[in-house]
Amino acid sequence: MGKGVRIQELPGLGTRYDVDLHSSSGERVSIVVSRDGKRHLYVFTAVGDDPAAVLELTEEQARKVGAVLAGTFFSD
Template identity: 45%
Template sequence: MNRGIEVTELFGIGTKYEITCTRRQRLAVVVLKDGRRELYAFEAGNNGDEPSAVIQLDEDEARRVAAVLLGTYFQD
């Protein structure tokens, strides 16, 4: 299923996944070749190239954020 995700190969850098959300917000995740992820958040009305916020995640952080998003994160 590819609905709503645009995938772009960034040669030598990694892969960019761009998700257009409801309310015209955009979220781009760049998966770098070394495993780090960069999260680019574009708020509604921000149609440019300059993100509203950039968050860098290492693999462990990315896994934890994913677990929260999936609802599979539980505390010990």
């Protein structure tokens, strides 16, 4: 499962995960999981350093989005 994900410790901050989407147009996703549980989601849609979108998610919000993406989301 670890293939295609680069993990980098950010001392004092948390952990950064870069998910390679194998896109020649530079599409990729970076997620920074902070020590307090917050997630910052960076979505890149083009080659370069500037994300097209940045979202700050609480742990609960991130869990919901994650479950939908992973296909494990079930409504009550």
